[in-house]
Amino acid sequence: MSRQIILFYSTNQAMWAADVLKESDIKHKMIPVPRELSSDCGYCVEFFDKSKEHIDDLLINNNVEFDTIIKL
Amino acid sequence: MKQIYFDNTATSFPKPPGVIEAINHYLMNIGANPGRGGHKAAIGAGQIVFNTRKKLAKMFGLENPMHVIFGYNATDTLNLAMKGVVKQGDHVITSSMEHNSVIRPLNELKSSGIITLSIVHAKADGVVDVNDIEREITDKTTTFVFNHVSNVCSCEQRISEIGALAKKHNLILIVDGAQSAGVVPLNVNKANISLYAFTGHKSLFGPQGVGGLLIADDFDYKRIKPLKQGGTGSLSDQTVQPGFLPDCFESGTMNIAGIAGLSAGLDFINETGLENIYQHEKNLLKYFVESAKSNVKGFQTVGYTDKSINVCSFFIKGISVSELAQVLSEKYAISCRQGLHCAPLAHQTLGTFPNGTCRFGFNIFNTKDEIDKATMALAEISKKINTKTL
Incomplete structure (x- = not known):
């Protein structure tokens, strides 16, 4: 099964996204950004059991700024 | 003889036990730098910082926790607010009750020929008459800077009325909240405050060396020019400063131990x-x-x-x-x-x-x-x- 990962410009926004997912009871974890995806030194959020579209809407509705959601 | 400490206006003492425990816990068990690595400790440090932003946003009525910017104290973020928003030729209005954290940067901007400055005289009780402020407004006026509560006599300015005046004339209102944060309930958005500077070590019960700036939800943060550039842990492949909140204003390693203590101070206030x-x-x-x-x-x-x-x-x-x-x-x-x-x-x-x-x-x-x-x-x-x- 493919993995779904949210990438951010700011690790502060990643923290906020994780908080939004937590409050919505969506299973997720914070992980280092896979090297092949970005040269950034921070972390990203991997989520489980939800569609890309669902997470996309949730984050936008909460004004969380993110780069993109990627399927690996 | 047991000390009786009445110098809380300079800095609060003692700190609630939870503050010392939180600082100790961070230094003993986490210790890492948020955003500078993807390991668990870095994430733990990032969570401390984010949770503190969230608590501050909630306490002061902000919806967006990214509108909470950390700095070192109120002086630090007042300098960011004032020097960050004014432009050549602006007219700024302040009061005769200001601390040197406000009046010295403003006088520096004035003597550098960047701004003109009007100082509205407070009445005998230290409170400024809002009509006196309005009389000073000219077509060059862009910014108000007022303290919320005086560090000399603890009189409270009519900050919501000043906010309404700023809104009426489409001006920026910068508030020095060094003495009011943690004592006077305040909703930054509702009071029409654009930028509210606070320090962590007074009535918010954190240690020295942590403070911040709250940016109203509807205030366009791009109107504030960052005074510092440097490492933010974000967009590390780029050699120019990121333009997004809060990173654009938070270069260099923050006082994470201080933020951990501040977070516990906020918990103490909420519990009390x-x-x-x-x-x-x-x-x-x-x-x-x-x-x-x-x-x-x-x-x-x-x-x-x-x-x-x-x-x-x-x-x-x-x-x-x-x-x-x-x-x-x-x-x-x-x-x-x-x-x-x-x-x-x-x-x-x-x-x-x-x-x-x-x-x-x-x-x-x-x-x-x-x-x-x-x-x-x-x-x-x-x-x-x-x-x-x-």
Whole structure:
């Protein structure tokens, strides 16, 4: 099964996204950004059991700024 | 002799035990730098910082936690706010009750030829008349800078009325909240404040070295020019400063231990209740003033009214404020601050420049028993002045 990962410009926004997912009871974890995806030194959020579209809407509705959601 | 600490206006003491535990926990068990690595400890540090942003946003009525910017103290973020928003030729309006953290940067901007400045004189109680502010507005006016609560006499400016005036004229309102944060309940958005600077080490009960700036949700943060550039842990492949919040204003490693302590300080305030803190301090102030007026010959308050919150500036006739503070410290173990309190303009307004005053600043940990002891000490000192035996 493919993995779904949210990438951010700011690790502060990643923290906020994780908080939004937590409050919505969506299973997720914070992980280092896979090297092949970005040269950034921070972390990203991997989520489980939800569609890309669902997470996309949730984050936008909460004004969380993110780069993109990627399927690996 | 147990110390009686009445210098809470300078910095609060003691700190709630949870604050010390939180700092200790971070330093002992986490220790990492948020955003500078993807390991668990870095994430743990990031969570401390984010949770503190969230708590501050909630306390001050902000929806977006990214609108909470960390700095080192109120002076630091007042400089960011003022120097960040003004442009060449702007006219700025401030008051005669400002701390040097406001008036010195403004005078620097003025002497550099960047801004023109109007200082609105407060009334005898230290409060500025909003009509007097409006009279100073010109077609060049862009910005108001006002303190919320005075560090000299704890009078509260009518900040919501000033906010409404700023909104009416489409001006930026910068507020110095060094003395009000953690004492006076405030919704930054509702009060029409654009930028609110706070420090962590006073009534928010954090340690020294952490403070911040709150940006109203509807204020376009791009109107603030960052004063510093550097590493942010984000967009590390780029050699220019990121443009997004909060990274654009937070270059360099932050005081994470301080933020951890501040976070616990916010928990303490939420558990105690902001209204309870405000009322306790106001009650102590009233109790002290009434007691000292009845028992201490020559006791004179400065700028005190029934609206004063938690600070009493005073002197005793016949003794200088420096000698008074020295005797209080050495003979009675009472800590207070004498002099001009980094607010020469405020003392000019209140008629106590250049001699200054003695200042008692109360907090939630102070008790009536401590005030009774202090009043007895002042009464004893006053008696000795009058019998020339001091």
